[in-house]
Amino acid sequence: MSENQSILVIGADPAGLQASKDIAEFGFRVVLVEKRDELGGAPIRWKYHTLAPDFVPTEKVLGPLIDFVKNNKLVIIYSSSIVDSYEQKDDYFKVRILNLKNKSVSYEKVSAIIIATGFEHFNASLDPRYGYGINPNVIGINELEIMLSNGKIVRHDGKIPKRIGFILCVGSRDKATNQWCCTVCCGISIKQAIEIKKILPDAQIYVIYMDIRTIGLWEKLYWKSMEEYHINYIRGRVGENTGQEKNYWLKEKIRLLEDLLKLCLI
Amino acid sequence: MSENQSILVIGADPAGLQASKDIAEFGFRVVLVEKRDELGGAPIRWKYHTLAPDFVPTEKVLGPLIDFVKNNKLVIIYSSSIVDSYEQKDDYFKVRILNLKNKSVSYEKVSAIIIATGFEHFNASLDPRYGYGINPNVIGINELEIMLSNGKIVRHDGKIPKRIGFILCVGSRDKATNQWCCTVCCGISIKQAIEIKKILPDAQIYVIYMDIRTIGLWEKLYWKSMEEYHINYIRGRVGENTGQEKNYWLKEKIRLLEDLLKLCLI
Known part of the structure; x- marks a missing residue:
């Protein structure tokens, strides 16, 4: 895989954020798609006090990750968006990204896909x-x-x-x-x-x-x-x-x- | 990291074997050091019948991994050997590999180290x-x-x-x-x-x-x-x-x- 290829990360929960940072640090372009407006997943959405097992405040763990993906030029963020379909080509995927707010559609060509869907609390x-x-x-x-x-x-x-x-x-x-x-x-x-x-x-x-x-x-x-x-x-x-x-x-x-x-x- | 660099894997247990295969498939050279004669770690040494959770015979899981590392030109195997010291240089490690049988010493230059020491049964x-x-x-x-x-x-x-x-x-x-x-x-x-x-x-x-x-x-x-x-x-x-x-x-x-x-x- 050459360094000018892109990797799609679906979901900007903690796992998706960490994956995006790691991939960008390896020098690859990251396409990060998150269905909500905000990044960070359930711990941010539910305002977790600290994270286990180290009692570290949530913001201290996730804040730097969110800042990294927002400020790194290799990470392209599509928030309020979902991947609604894709086509597999010879050696890449052509993915269709739908913005849920303004219904605009974008296409990206990626060579790998990481699914980091996050979690919901049980009702x-x-x-x-x-x-x-x-x-x-x-x-x-x-x-x-x-x-x-x-x-x-x-x-x-x-x-x-x-x-x-x-x-x-x-x-x-x-x-x-x-x-x-x-x-x-x-x-x-x-x-x-x-x-x-x-x-x-x-x-x-x-x-x-x-x-x-x-x-x-x-x-x-x-x-x-x-x-x-x-x-x-x-x-x-x-x-x-x-x-x-x-x-x-x-x-x-x-x-x-x-x-x-x-x-x-x- | 460029593709002509090497990665050291210490231990040819299942994790070390899988890591070696994955890295070689990415196109990097692997230096695999195992202290025993044979590869495969505890499941091979103790002749495990099958592996959990899928009841697959041990040989069927580990045999292809062992064959891969033995036959792939990117994987250099040092069996009956240990890494007994290393020096950290600017952007690589110089590792000293000691053959436990004939006491010969080899040096390798690697850019990353994976430790996969395997396990022993509790006495x-x-x-x-x-x-x-x-x-x-x-x-x-x-x-x-x-x-x-x-x-x-x-x-x-x-x-x-x-x-x-x-x-x-x-x-x-x-x-x-x-x-x-x-x-x-x-x-x-x-x-x-x-x-x-x-x-x-x-x-x-x-x-x-x-x-x-x-x-x-x-x-x-x-x-x-x-x-x-x-x-x-x-x-x-x-x-x-x-x-x-x-x-x-x-x-x-x-x-x-x-x-x-x-x-x-x-």
């Missing part, structure tokens, strides 16, 4: 057992990130929660919803549990899980959460959040009184 | 709780692969085992041995459990685990093992293999009679 109201969307004290991973950004963890009534439960694997590894595991919800939840303890050192935190999948660099975070922050881990599946008397039942008949229940909905 | 006799190295019916992941290659699963006395236990995480996530998780032992053990069931459909198989970490492609194997092959999963840590009356006790006081106990020692 936990699809699994009604947990009361998400019904009980205002049941919140998602993204809503907790906003609380962490504000430095305030509060119940819907403004009171400070004493006991906080994390339910992992919501909508995950479940034939009724998604059959797969998102791979990152364990680590992000543990990071969030530690951050809550930094704000509310006396809060009791329970992480209710199927399997803890903190492989590689995340493992240290898991140990730290138990040894330094005394996060409690309970293996089981929450059968139902009854919403009555603020009681939550595990299948194993362990009773937990929770003030604020945080779901893992990535 | 389970370092954790004496399980009786590995004492009870001949306690075997390792590699010893079971050899049985699977031979198509015969037998106890030390030649009898066919009726109940087989897998203990996962031996030597793993344990401050006394290794603090990390190998990430592959769940998947390999599940693959092996399914293969045993293909040979001995009536055997009862118990997998004793801390967390099942079958992320991505491995997830299907996990479900298949339960739904099609009726593998039993028990969460817990084995406190001790007493070796008496062939009884094994879990911390939770669940009693299991096991004929053949297979450890996960990767």
Whole structure:
């Protein structure tokens, strides 16, 4: 592949941004197509407080990547745009790029395509057992990130929660919803549990899980959460959040009184 | 980087072989250094029957990679050799390669280095709780692969085992041995459990685990093992293999009679 060829990157989420930077640094032209106006994907859109496992502010990680692709002459950005079709030629692809706002069409000739579509949070109201969307004290991973950004963890009534439960694997590894595991919800939840303890050192935190999948660099975070922050881990599946008397039942008949229940909905 | 530059790959295990092939296909010269005589790493050395998650015979996966690096003119192989020192120059590394057999020394100039050191199985006799190295019916992941290659699963006395236990995480996530998780032992053990069931459909198989970490492609194997092959999963840590009356006790006081106990020692 010669250096005057172009590579198409679909999606300006963190993976797409990093790929675009790396390719440009190798000296190739990058065509970066993002369907939204803004770059950065879900962590920027949902205003994540910090990123796991290193507790680095989101802006500090993604800001320089966004600046790089915006300012590097080798990266051509099509925002508010999608690739709606392509033709494969002998040794390149001819891709059609549609601007979703003004409906203008552009064509690019690229020799390789990287798909970095990013992710959406699972809509936990699809699994009604947990009361998400019904009980205002049941919140998602993204809503907790906003609380962490504000430095305030509060119940819907403004009171400070004493006991906080994390339910992992919501909508995950479940034939009724998604059959797969998102791979990152364990680590992000543990990071969030530690951050809550930094704000509310006396809060009791329970992480209710199927399997803890903190492989590689995340493992240290898991140990730290138990040894330094005394996060409690309970293996089981929450059968139902009854919403009555603020009681939550595990299948194993362990009773937990929770003030604020945080779901893992990535 | 121009195409007449070289890239050093240390280790001809599967990752090193694949990296060498990919780099050569991009048109760069590869210097592949392997300390052993043979190429292929642990799966070849330990004669793995098949590779997870796709049950493909090891030779079928690694044979073509080994043939490629042996026959491609861009790949220079130093077997029975190690890189014992290097100097960093302005824009390249000067590496010293020592042949362990004849003690001859070679120098290569490379512009990048890939370290693919491969892996060794954990020596389970370092954790004496399980009786590995004492009870001949306690075997390792590699010893079971050899049985699977031979198509015969037998106890030390030649009898066919009726109940087989897998203990996962031996030597793993344990401050006394290794603090990390190998990430592959769940998947390999599940693959092996399914293969045993293909040979001995009536055997009862118990997998004793801390967390099942079958992320991505491995997830299907996990479900298949339960739904099609009726593998039993028990969460817990084995406190001790007493070796008496062939009884094994879990911390939770669940009693299991096991004929053949297979450890996960990767």
